Amino acid sequence: MDYWQAYQRNIGLFTGEQQQRLRDAKIFVAGVGGVGGNEAATLARFGVGKMVVMDPGVFDAPDMNRQFGAMASTLGENKAAATARLLRDINPFLEVEALEYAPQDDAALAARMAGCTLAIDAIDYAGFDYKARFARVARSLGLLNVTAPIPGFGALMMIFAPGGMLLEEFYQAPADPAEWPAYRLPMDRVLGEERYAHIVRSFLAKERGYLTTCAGAAALNGGLVATEVALIVTGLRPREEIVVAPRVTYVDILSRVFEVYTV
Secondary structure (H helix, E strand, C coil): CCHHHHCHHHECCECHHHHHHHHHCEEEEECCCCCHHHHHHHHHHHCCCEEEEECCCECCHHHHHCCCCCCCCCCCCEHHHHHHHHHHHHCCCCEEEEECCCCCCHHHHHHHHCCCCEEEECCCCCCCHHHHHHHHHHHHCCCCEEECCCCECEEEEEEECCCCCCHHHHCCCCCCHHHHHHCCCCHHHHHCCCCCHHHHHHHHCCCCCCCCECHHHHHHHHHHHHHHHHHHHHCCCCHHHCCCCCEEEEEECCCCEEEEEEC
């Protein structure tokens, strides 16, 4: 088996030159739990050639309802290490680096992100401080930063362009960064009253420490984000047609909605 044999079914949707762009791409995925793991796995099947996966967490039982790498055999194992092993099995041509920790200063994170084609923020939504750091470093390197939570039965994709709206501005974060670790993202404002507001309210009220979701939404997210990334990398999605913040893309299976709107 060689690379072109493994990904021959992509040809027709992509040209050989576009597939080579996927092979040459290096994607940084921060967080490989409910959304990042599915995104990374789908990108591996697209034939992406290099990936960095970062996650200091370990798999536990509540992860098994939606997280790609959460299995009976991986419980208690670091998420980045376990996911990297699975990704290599999916795509034996993939060069994948597993970061089992999150670099705690901009320079260290930038060193790991250097040379990447695009960044994906799949960092837990319970805290804002590291998301802000990740966005800041991606921006400094001129990278698009894609992030997509999965409330309910849907997926909400946001893309932050290097010269566009700041993450802090989009989420209306406090002016004082010291308040960011405890800041709860205003998903009720981002989603709007009609889009799973009751689920978001319980999260914001700290009745739950998570946004309620399921395997279907996680799989939907993996397809949505990874396909958008593949379209951007190959050039099938021209830069001027990318939906960037404050505009967002929302897909919901229960209500059968696909929409682009401005927050």
